[in-house]
Amino acid sequence: MKIFAPAVLTLALSTSFAANAATPPDTLVIAQSIDDASSFDPAEGFELTSVQAFTNLYQRLLQSDPQNPNELKPTLASRWEAGKDNRSLIVTLRDGATFASGNPVRPEDVMFSLARVVKLNLDPSFILTQLGWTKENVDSQLKKIDDRHVQISWQANVSPTYVLSLLAAPVSSIVDAKTVLANQKNNDLGNKWLATHSAGSGPFQIRRFVPHEVVLLTANPRSPGDAPKLKNILIKNVPEAATRRLLLEQGDADIARNLGVDQISALKGKPGVKPLAIPMASLYYMQFNIDAQPALKNPALWQAARYLFDYQGIANDLLKGQFQVHQSFLPEGFPGALNETPYQYDPEKARAILAKAGLNNVSFKLVVSNQPPYLDIAQALQASFAKGGIKIELIPGLSTEVATNVKAHKYEATLNAWGADYFDPNTNASAFAYNPEDGSKTLAWRSNWHIPELSKQTLAATAESDPAKRVALYQAMQREVMKNSPYVVGLQARNLIAVRDNLKGYVQGINPDMVYYSQVSK
Amino acid sequence: MATSTTHAGLARQFWRGGRRLVTGLLSLLVTLLGLLAFTFMLSHLSPVDPVLQVAGDHASESTYQQVRHDLGLDKPLPVQFWRYLSHLAHGELGVSNITSQPVASDLARTFPATLELATCAMIFGAVFGITLALLAAWKPGSLLDNLARLISLLGYSVPVFWLGLLGLLLFYAVLHWSAGPGRLDDIWIYTLEPKTGFVLIDSWLSGDREMFRNAIAHLWLPVVVLGMLSMAGITRLLRAALLEENSKEYVTLARAKGASRGRILLCHIFPNVRGTLITVLGLSYATLLEGSVLTETVFAWPGVGRYLTTALFASDMPAILGATLLIGSCFVLLNALVDALTWLTDPRTR
Numbered sequence: 001m002k003i004f005a006p007a008v009l010t011l012a013l014s015t016s017f018a019a020n021a022a023t024p025p026d027t028l029v030i031a032q033s034i035d036d037a038s039s040f041d042p043a044e045g046f047e048l049t050s051v052q053a054f055t056n057l058y059q060r061l062l063q064s065d066p067q068n069p070n071e072l073k074p075t076l077a078s079r080w081e082a083g084k085d086n087r088s089l090i091v092t093l094r095d096g097a098t099f100a101s102g103n104p105v106r107p108e109d110v111m112f113s114l115a116r117v118v119k120l121n122l123d124p125s126f127i128l129t130q131l132g133w134t135k136e137n138v139d140s141q142l143k144k145i146d147d148r149h150v151q152i153s154w155q156a157n158v159s160p161t162y163v164l165s166l167l168a169a170p171v172s173s174i175v176d177a178k179t180v181l182a183n184q185k186n187n188d189l190g191n192k193w194l195a196t197h198s199a200g201s202g203p204f205q206i207r208r209f210v211p212h213e214v215v216l217l218t219a220n221p222r223s224p225g226d227a228p229k230l231k232n233i234l235i236k237n238v239p240e241a242a243t244r245r246l247l248l249e250q251g252d253a254d255i256a257r258n259l260g261v262d263q264i265s266a267l268k269g270k271p272g273v274k275p276l277a278i279p280m281a282s283l284y285y286m287q288f289n290i291d292a293q294p295a296l297k298n299p300a301l302w303q304a305a306r307y308l309f310d311y312q313g314i315a316n317d318l319l320k321g322q323f324q325v326h327q328s329f330l331p332e333g334f335p336g337a338l339n340e341t342p343y344q345y346d347p348e349k350a351r352a353i354l355a356k357a358g359l360n361n362v363s364f365k366l367v368v369s370n371q372p373p374y375l376d377i378a379q380a381l382q383a384s385f386a387k388g389g390i391k392i393e394l395i396p397g398l399s400t401e402v403a404t405n406v407k408a409h410k411y412e413a414t415l416n417a418w419g420a421d422y423f424d425p426n427t428n429a430s431a432f433a434y435n436p437e438d439g440s441k442t443l444a445w446r447s448n449w450h451i452p453e454l455s456k457q458t459l460a461a462t463a464e465s466d467p468a469k470r471v472a473l474y475q476a477m478q479r480e481v482m483k484n485s486p487y488v489v490g491l492q493a494r495n496l497i498a499v500r501d502n503l504k505g506y507v508q509g510i511n512p513d514m515v516y517y518s519q520v521s522k
Numbered sequence: 523m524a525t526s527t528t529h530a531g532l533a534r535q536f537w538r539g540g541r542r543l544v545t546g547l548l549s550l551l552v553t554l555l556g557l558l559a560f561t562f563m564l565s566h567l568s569p570v571d572p573v574l575q576v577a578g579d580h581a582s583e584s585t586y587q588q589v590r591h592d593l594g595l596d597k598p599l600p601v602q603f604w605r606y607l608s609h610l611a612h613g614e615l616g617v618s619n620i621t622s623q624p625v626a627s628d629l630a631r632t633f634p635a636t637l638e639l640a641t642c643a644m645i646f647g648a649v650f651g652i653t654l655a656l657l658a659a660w661k662p663g664s665l666l667d668n669l670a671r672l673i674s675l676l677g678y679s680v681p682v683f684w685l686g687l688l689g690l691l692l693f694y695a696v697l698h699w700s701a702g703p704g705r706l707d708d709i710w711i712y713t714l715e716p717k718t719g720f721v722l723i724d725s726w727l728s729g730d731r732e733m734f735r736n737a738i739a740h741l742w743l744p745v746v747v748l749g750m751l752s753m754a755g756i757t758r759l760l761r762a763a764l765l766e767e768n769s770k771e772y773v774t775l776a777r778a779k780g781a782s783r784g785r786i787l788l789c790h791i792f793p794n795v796r797g798t799l800i801t802v803l804g805l806s807y808a809t810l811l812e813g814s815v816l817t818e819t820v821f822a823w824p825g826v827g828r829y830l831t832t833a834l835f836a837s838d839m840p841a842i843l844g845a846t847l848l849i850g851s852c853f854v855l856l857n858a859l860v861d862a863l864t865w866l867t868d869p870r871t872r
Contacts, residue, residue, distance in 0.1 A: 023708060024708060024709050027708065029708050035620070035832045036620075038619070038620050038621060038622050039622055046578060121585060122578070123577070123578025123579070123580055123581065124578075124580075125580075126580040192622070195622045196622075208711075210631070210824075211618075211620075211621035211622075211623060211628065212621065212632070212824050212828065212829060212832065213631075213824040214711060216711065216712075232712075234708050234711065236704060236708070236822070237822060237824065238703060238704075238822040239819050239822065239828070240687075240819050240820050240822070242687055243687070243690065243703050243820060243821070243822060246690055246691065246694065246695050246702065246703075247702055247703065249695060250694065250695055250702060252702045252707075252708075397569075398570065398835060399835075400570040400575070400835065400836065400837055401568075401569045401570050403574070403579075404569055404570050404571040404574065405569065407571075407574070407579075408571075439582070439583055441579075441580075
């Protein structure tokens with residue numbers, strides 16, 4: 001018994017040190033992985049953690065209504081008007097709006113914010129360069145009319161409706177030019193400083209950011225609009241999903257993000273917690289590199305593959321609740337999204353299609369990330385395709401390695417996910433149905449799929465001003481891609497999170513940036 | 523005459539010690555250089571494109587080439603390596619692609635967390651490991667011995683990741699004996715002023731006893747989980763060394779003179795296995811420093827192990843090289859320290 005004495009003593013002592021599980025009353029504590037966060041500069045941050053923060057740190061001229069994302073609401077702008085040339089907008093700024101620093105929001109701030117995105121030319125800048133803006137011409141496209149009005153012009157053949165969607169994207173966040181310029185080094189337009197600080201008019205501001213450890217936001221009482229109900233938002237890095245679940249269950253976190261199916265199942269029925277499955281704009285699809293081998297170029301193979309994807313089995317049985325069946329390239333919830341699901345798992349039909357096309361003993365290598373749920377889905381596909389006579393060899397790898405190989409055309413087929421970059425149908429159309437053959441590395445380019453007609457239609461849809469006509473164009477393109485393309489879009493993901501049941505006012509939308517903390521209380 | 527002989531002996535020892543030190547330092551430098559070259563080559567063989575990590579998916583060809591040039595990746599490999607070494611000589615480890623911070627400051631932030639965890643785990647492992655080994659060697663084949671062997675076997679074979687999750691479930695979620703993951707409760711994050719980077723020391727220096735208690739509440743469980751690993755190693759190797767000594771003639775002689783079993787074990791055998799003990803402790807500490815990745819992940823412990831893993835997954839070259847250099851240096855330095863201690867404490871090795 002003597003040998004147990006030290007162990008028992010240690011455990012007994014530890015009881016007196018144990019902490020009480022409760023989050024501070026004025027602070028929202030969120031457990032998630034923040035390993036992806038490299039910069040909180042809206043001109044650079046493009047990862048989940050950073051875009052989730054942007055909506056709470058910055059405001060844009062106009063933003064999606066949290067309750068109805070399809071509707072754009074004036075935010076830092078009070079109104080806007082399309083120019084007669086259909087290539088400009090006159091924006092009226094909201095009266096009395098100020099940044100967290102106390103500086104007023106001026107036309108100069110709008111011009112500086114949009115221009116710096118183009119001049120810095122970092123990852124998300126492509127969203128604004130679609131307007132034909134370049135480092136050289138962007139300053140001439142943004143003009144101050146007077147202290148309350150700014151003119152935004154563009155050269156690309158796109159409609160004002162589409163431009164408004166782009167101005168509502170996180171990259172179009174308005175930063176406090178005076179504060180940013182006061183902190184710039186080596187003419188970096190404040191990029192380095194903004195990586196770890198904020199200079200916006202959103203309901204919160206960054207108080208402390210320790211990479212891989214914590215992001216602490218504190219309320220900005222000067223923010224135009226409703227004042228935040230809580231004083232602080234503490235986002236702590238908890239890389240392991242099972243640990244995130246434990247924190248929430250114990251009351252040490254108010255929200256646990258990115259939980260797996262197992263964690264959500266374990267939380268169901270537990271007192272004090274509320275598991276949620278929020279639809280998100282993330283599609284899981286299979287893609288062929290049609291130049292990799294002759295069989296993969298044959299549209300009959302693409303068609304057969306649509307009948308060999310076990311949609312229901314994967315969504316309902318394998319990954320309960322984490323996915324819904326979705327077969328078009330615009331996710332449900334997006335303007336113009338088609339919710340038709342014409343394809344069902346039917347191995348016999350697939351066999352008949354392959355036989356008719358003279359495709360025998362088809363086999364291909366499927367490169368896939370070794371992370372869940374990719375590998376789980378890929379293994380299910382391996383089994384379901386085998387029943388239709390197609391042999392799949394799985395090549396699992398690091399997700400970065402898979403991405404590199406796919407972008408270098410070094411693959412035969414892949415299973416991947418595609419998330420929307422901004423809330424407009426063009427974000428996915430320009431990936432799935434656009435290959436301009438000018439070096440743009442779209443999804444269609446990755447497939448070596450040459451589609452001049454669809455590419456023209458994609459461009460035409462961005463030029464269309466009539467919302468109803470625009471929707472009709474995207475629906476036609478979705479039907480075409482659904483019927484005849486080297487992709488099999490099969491699933492739309494749901495974001496599995498869990499919150500404490502005393503939490504009120506938390507809203508999360510379909511796009512990654514649609515995370516709203518300002519009205520949360522507990 | 524006798525005095526001059528002693529002086530000559532001391533001088534000889536001093537000369538030998540100095541020569542050993544210089545050789546050790548040279549070997550340390552060569553080892554580190556080899557380690558860097560190896561890691562550098564490995565990271566360049568990785569199929570992950572580091573340019574895309576920086577430039578992003580949507581970068582145009584010109585941006586891609588610009589970033590490639592800025593990172594120096596358009597130069598031949600030896601030139602890149604030389605460039606890295608010359609930066610290193612100026613104390614620059616580069617800037618991490620994923621944190622956008624200098625690697626040196628990232629390491630300065632994460633290393634104390636690992637050092638704190640590994641040191642406490644080492645103390646736990648050493649205290650319990652030595653105790654268990656002595657108990658086992660006291661009566662070989664007894665119930666105590668079998669129990670010590672079982673515990674060390676479990677320590678070796680149970681995956682740390684699983685043990686960590688199980689520990690959290692039991693001691694944090696069910697029994698509430700431990701605080702949750704992380705180094706402190708959220709409420710202290712606002713107030714703790716990081717001075718040394720060691721939460722135990724910083725919270726003690728803050729004068730807030732409640733914060734100090736909270737730091738211990740967070741620390742003890744990961745320490746026990748990680749310490750189990752070193753305890754297992756120490757118990758097994760020390761037990762074997764003690765039993766080997768037990769069969770030697772001087773032990774039989776001591777026994778014949780009527781010395782008690784406990785006295786023989788503690789006063790005769792134990793001092794003679796100190797070389798083994800120092801080696802085991804040194805290697806165990808090095809293993810804890812480099813191998814605490816899984817424990818750090820489960821317990822959301824922001825240490826250098828997690829930093830390196832994240833860097834590896836993102837192909838963040840400056841971070842990978844910086845963290846490898848740090849961990850490699852620790853390993854080499856600990857080995858050198860073990861050698862020196864053995865040399866100093868055991869005349870047979872001189």
